[in-house]
Amino acid sequence: MPVDQHSDPFEDRVAAELRAAGGGFEPDLTALTTAGLARGRRLRLRRRAAVVGGAASLALVGVGGALLLPGGGPDADQSSVASTPSARSTAAPVSGEELISTLKEQLGYGKFSQESGRGTADKPGPYASLVWDDGDGGSAVSVSLEKVEPGSENARQWAECPDKTFTPYDSCRTSRLDDGAVLRILQGYEYPDKREPTKFWSADLITAKGQHVAAYEWNAEAEKGSPVTRPEPPLDAAELKKLVTAPAWLTAVDAIPEADKPSSPAPEETTAPTTDIRKTLVDLLPSGLTPVSRGGDESGWGYVVVDDGKGKSLVEINVQPDMGDLLGEGMFEGAEEVGDGTMLVTHEDAGDKDVAGTVRWTVDTVRINGLRVVISAYNSGGPHDAPGRDKPALTMEQLKTIALSPAWGPSREDLYGHKNGQKNSDQG
Template sequence: MLLVAASAVIIAGIAAIAVRHPGERPVPRVSGDRMVRLLVDRLPAGGAVRDESGSASDSRSGPGAELTYDRGDGSFRIALAVTRLATPVAPNAADCPDRAHFPYEKCAVTVLPDRSRLMTSEGYEDPLDPSSRPRWIARLVTPGGRQVEVGQWSPRPADANGARTTPPLSPAQLRAVAEAPQWAEVVKALPVPQAAAPPAAPVTDRPLMLRLIRDSLPPSVRVTEEAGATRGYAVLTLDDGRGAHLMTVTAQRWRRDSPEMEQIFADASVRRDGVRVVTRRTAAPRGGRGEVQWEADVLRPDGLRISVSTLNSTAFGLPPTRRTPSLTTEQLTAIASNDAWESG
């Protein structure tokens, strides 16, 4: 899963090894100045632009541009990056940020007529603090591998005029910048990437995951919110009447000889059918005082791994809402061990 930084690269792209295919026709280099001009031309009229910088298509960071935009009522930084992704494009390339780590993000994904996916999010500099400066992002990913990311955020520290409370570009204007057809020409100047084989593949569509999880919960526990990626990952908010809290579920298929899995399940208990099980009760990573995480991790002989985790808060880093999660590690193990995962 996405942080805006004060650079031309807004959000980390999909990892790929860039190679030029034999016989591929060379295309003109796109300069950093050209990237700046293309971005400036896409911005709404009436704003002053300063502190521009750009990177060329043959630079290490790839083509991008960054500038300060001011309509007279406070300045914002705006940055754009263009990337060429390996095809077929990963299905999660334009997913919303993980609500488990970005609890206050307002996000939507739109599927366009050409099957491109457009993600627009309205979040904050500190994802755990909605009183911090706003950070809005738009990301377009096309089936052909064009990825355009554009974001806006308040400069730190604020300039003499102060920083706006609301970013100058509306979500629709941010989207229009990402969708501009000029970026297709920029992508042609980039080498065709070759995707590296992932160590694990997500399995099970999220609706099926959510249904299976719901069916496994005790009657006293309700699901009050659902989120997650398209496949292989689900985020739920649970509540048994004693405080809402977070559950995350990951469903992946790993290689049977995966060294990563051998290390994680080195001390696992092994059932007669070869299924390995690990349970953990730890302090939550990046958690506040009193935040705990309970987990059940199950690995089947065919490489199917189901990991179920709960917190005693509604997101990583937020204060606890209860002393312990509503489900025991035994109940989490029962969910992760359900044979129905194999049919997903």
């Protein structure tokens, strides 16, 4: 999407993630299954924020991780300053024109065009973007600003490098600055599968106060749909750091009105397993498979890349509670009942449709207690990698065995105390 007069870089990143993850949303079984798997992936997308590349989904869930910032507080959803603002900020508003001027001053020279911006008092939030030609080719450059809750999940995501299995990049570095702020410099690609040579580099600054400044740049005049104009974006890592740490941006962030916080909802009951998803998945793998790498989070998602001597194969799993209502949906039409009330369907598809030759096999199950276990295996080491083998390393039957394992949660007998139609004598 070009960086134009109606472009919000934070929102554009979310749209880009959704396109990159599944080739665009489609209301079909494949998309819904993919959404189930991707629900727990580590890309904690917010309405106006996303880590470039990787996997997005219909249900986007945060993950933990070591917080690099001082301070803290409960994880609050500070997804956007687009929430109804209450004018509690005492700093003077900064206009979109002023932010554009600041961006041009920081870049310092060259030709500028396609300028757009939004001020700190405007919804859904402030940014400045333009096309900058430094003499070696035009490049889209933008800066976005927001406030995040110190210590929250939204703050953590900007202090971590993404998992390379799902987000290919050339370089990612995080560092703590002298003032306690955390800086992340990411040099990657607009398209995770690198089907086009558009590079996307970014810098994210998170301060202990929760000020978030993000700078984005491309080696083209638009994020998408524009030919590259140069081998790399114009600003190197040191220059990105200088841009994103300019004091003027922090002054502007302070001028963003505080968002009204909704009352916290009551915690939901969960039947999710308390086990380590990654460890359990590895323990359930059939013999002959060597784990090469693994990852996941406490939200119920995990993956392992295995190699049986014939090439790498990605296996990912998502364990979701309270999903029994899916049994009334078309995605489970014609599902097989496997004897204990669990319903099971299988899918064979191309996975990431942008990578030729990809094969993905999926087993999707919902148990009588609403626990959904969906597992997929690929004929490649990552969802955006070129296939390295003809078919996944696990057969469909092996995937079924893993999905139906009691290790993910209680069985029908555990829940209701009867087996093979006979009431358990211990239940009275």
